[in-house]
Amino acid sequence: MGLFSFTQSADQKRAEEVRTGAVAPSRSERAKCWESRDKYFACLDRANIIDALKDDKEAARACKAETADFERDCATQWYRVANHQKEQRLKQLQAEGARAMSIETGPQK
Template sequence: MGLFNIFSPSEEEKRAAEVRTGAVAPTRAERQKCWAARDAYFACLDAHNIVDAIKDDKKAAAACGGEGAQFEKDCAAQWVTYFKKWRVQDIQKKARLKELEAQGANKMDVQTEFAPRR
């Protein structure tokens, strides 16, 4: 009986696999764990000047393999892809805003609100 338990995944591992596949929604604690893993992975990418971890996957794996593995382990697979794409877009957006400001563009504070229901 004990021998077979060595080879079967724990309840925690089963739950983590379900979260990764999207079979269950992550809890608040699981989301926070995911975000911490994402932040550690992105910090590593920043330290190695890697912007696009999808396009430069081999370079990212060589430089940040451990952080990337933890990120993929702690987050839903769809979230991993989403966050990697979001990172590229966010960096491009910030670079473009900096470029526009250098060209003398005026910064505008814009607030959007939904129209009130009638």
């Protein structure tokens, strides 16, 4: 909680609890986060920034508004590097000849 949490509204308190991981986000809070995250990642892509943690000053300069929205709307555990690593691993697997598979679960027909 923030230093002045006694002056926060219920919505502000809830948002801070989601950001810190104290509570799980609701469906609408996750949707809001994903929207902010997508805008943030798009900005980083336009600025050709792969690792926003390593290039934090450049990311903050290039994507000031998007960074603020992302940090406001999302839990602190979200970060860009994991997403980039996943994308790179998928590209590597495709280059090695891996094929996507459709997996269905449920009772057999």
